[in-house]
Amino acid sequence: MKIVVDAMGGDHAPGVVVEGSVMAAREFGIEIILVGRADDIQRELARHSTEGLAISIVPASEVIEMHEHTLAVKEKKDNSLSVGMRLIKDGKADAFMSAGNSGAVMAAALFGVGRIRGIDRPALCTQYPASLKPAVLIDLGANADPKPQNLLQSALMGSLYAECVLGIQKPRVAIVSNGEEADKGSMLVRDTYKLLQSSSLNFVGNVEGKDIPKGVTDVIVTDGFTGNVIVKLTEGIVSFLVKFLKQSLTGGLLNKIGLALLIPGAILMLPGIVLLLPSIGRLRKRMDYREYGAAPLLGVDGVVLIAHGRSDARAIRGAIRSTRQAVEGNIVNAIKAGLAAAAAASTTSPAG
C-alpha cells in the first residue's frame, strides 16, 4: 500500500509530519510518499533513521498556508495538495493524507480527483470520541449549508464507512435534532428525516445532544456547521473540566491544607494508583485526537483524509493508520456500490 502524505500541511510541518511518517512506515510496514519542498523534507528525513523504510519524495514547490483561501490551490499550481491528488488520480498511490488547510484539501480533492458520480457534495467524517460506543459523525464541516438530499447522501456514506471500515453490521443511523420526536428539528432536519425514513438505511430517528455520548447510534448525521460545533465543543468541554477541577482544588487556603493532608495517604496509595493508571490512560487516549486519527473526506473519487492542524508526530502516525484503514475498507468502491444498490432499490420499490 502506498500513502501520499502532505509534508507541508499542519501547524508544525514539515518536522512532525516527516517524523510521524517515519514512525508509520516502520510500524505499519507501508510505503509513504512525502510530497512538498524536497530540500525541507530531505533535511527532516536526515534526522531519523530511515534504513529499510519505503519512504520516497515527490517534489512540490508551493505551500498552501493554514489561513489561505481555498482557491489558492488554483493559483499556486505546484502546491503539495494538488501534486498529491494527482498521484492518487493517476493510480500511483492508494490514498492521500494532509494535516493542512482543510478547506484547501477539499478544494484540491474536488479539482484533482473529482466527486463520485451520484454524490453532490463530499462530507467529512470522524469517529466521535466522547461516547460509550464510538460512532461515526458526518459531516464535520465540508458543507455548512447542505440540502436534505446532501444529508441523505452523507448518511449513506457514513453508514457504508461504519460497515466497511469499522466492521459494524447494519449500522444504526440517526440525525442530530433538538428533540426526539419526528416533528422536532429545523426545516432541514425535518425534511431529511422523511428522506432517511424512506431510504434503505437502518434509520433509528433523531438523536438529541444529550444522547450523543450515550452510544445509542452508530452513525450520527448532521450538517457541517453543527458537526463542527459538536466536535469542537466536545474538545472544549473536556479541557474545561480538567482546568476547572484543577482551579477548584488548588484555589483557596483550605484547599491547600486539604491537599497537604492528602500526601501521606497518597504515598500509601501509590501501588494502587500504578495499577489504575492504564484506565485513566484509556480515557485520555479515547479523548485524544492524536489517537483517533484523521477524518476521511467521503464522496470524492479517491481515499483522502484530513488530520488535525495541531497534529504532532504521534497524531500524524495515527492519521496514517486511519488512512490505511480507509484503504483496506475499500471505502470508495463501497460508496459506488452502495449508491448503485440504493438507486436500484428506489427503482424497484416505489415507496420506502
Added chain:
Amino acid sequence: MKIVVDAMGGDHAPGVVVEGSVMAAREFGIEIILVGRADDIQRELARHSTEGLAISIVPASEVIEMHEHTLAVKEKKDNSLSVGMRLIKDGKADAFMSAGNSGAVMAAALFGVGRIRGIDRPALCTQYPASLKPAVLIDLGANADPKPQNLLQSALMGSLYAECVLGIQKPRVAIVSNGEEADKGSMLVRDTYKLLQSSSLNFVGNVEGKDIPKGVTDVIVTDGFTGNVIVKLTEGIVSFLVKFLKQSLTGGLLNKIGLALLIPGAILMLPGIVLLLPSIGRLRKRMDYREYGAAPLLGVDGVVLIAHGRSDARAIRGAIRSTRQAVEGNIVNAIKAGLAAAAAASTTSPAG
C-alpha cells in the same frame, strides 16, 4: 414581588413544584401564586408547613401534558399556562415560571402577553454552565430556523440580559460559528455577522465550539437548533465522562486489586478529602441545572421563565430565584428601552 408558578408543569408536578415553591417563598420572602388544579395543589400544600408564607392558589382546571402539541393551549381554554399568563398580563403578578412543555409555554406567552413591539421572534436564554466564566447563551430552542434579523434581536436581548440582570458592563457578544474568521459560517451566520458588526453591540466576532467553555465572551448568540444541541451535548458529555471513568476504574481484575490497595491510603486521606469536598461540590453545583435556574423567554411582553422538565424541588426553588432576578433586572423595560435606543442610533448614524 408576586411570582406565578405553574403547579402542573414538569415531569414531577405538582408535588415537587409545590415543595420548591414553599422553599422559595420561605427563603426569598416573596409571594407565590400557584396556578393549576386547586385540589391537587391544596393536597400538596398540606404536606408542608406554610404558616406565615404568602402562597395563594389560582385555579385552572386543565393541564398541558409534556408531549402535547403546542396548540393545545388554544384548545384547552382553562389550562394552567394560559391562566397564569393572564395574571401577568392583567398586572396581578410580576412574572410567570413553568417547568412544563416549553413549546406550550412559548405559545401561551405569545397568545397571552404578546411580543414586545420590535421583536419578531422571542428567544430562550440561559447561563451556559460549562465555562470558566458563565456566559448568556441565546437562543436555546425557541426558534430553530431564524433569519439574520431574528439573531440580531436575540443578540440585543441577550446583551441587555447580561447587563441588567447579571450586571456585566458592556457585555462582549459573539456568534457561534465553525471557524474564527469573519468569512466562516453558514449563510445565516455570515449574514448575521454583518448585522452584528454594524450594530451598537460590543460584538467581538465568531466563537468556535472549542472556545465556548473558555469564557471568552459574555453573550453567545446562536439559532435555537444549535443552542439546543450545545446545551444538551454539554449535559451529555459531563455524564459520559463520569460514567466512563467509573467504568474504567472498576472494570478489570487489575483495577479491582488497584482499588483495594487504595483503601488504607484513602482512610489516611479522609481529613484532606473533607477539606476538598466543597471544591468538588462547586463543580457539581456549576454543572447542575437545579442550581443555575430557569431560562428566561426574552422578547415577550412579560417576565416568563421556563425550567427544566426534570426539575426536582431544589431546581424549582432555583428557577424561582432566577425569576426573581429577572424581575429585579427589569428585563422587559430594558429590552424596550434598548430597542428604542438601537432604532434612534440607526436613524442618526447611517453606517455602523
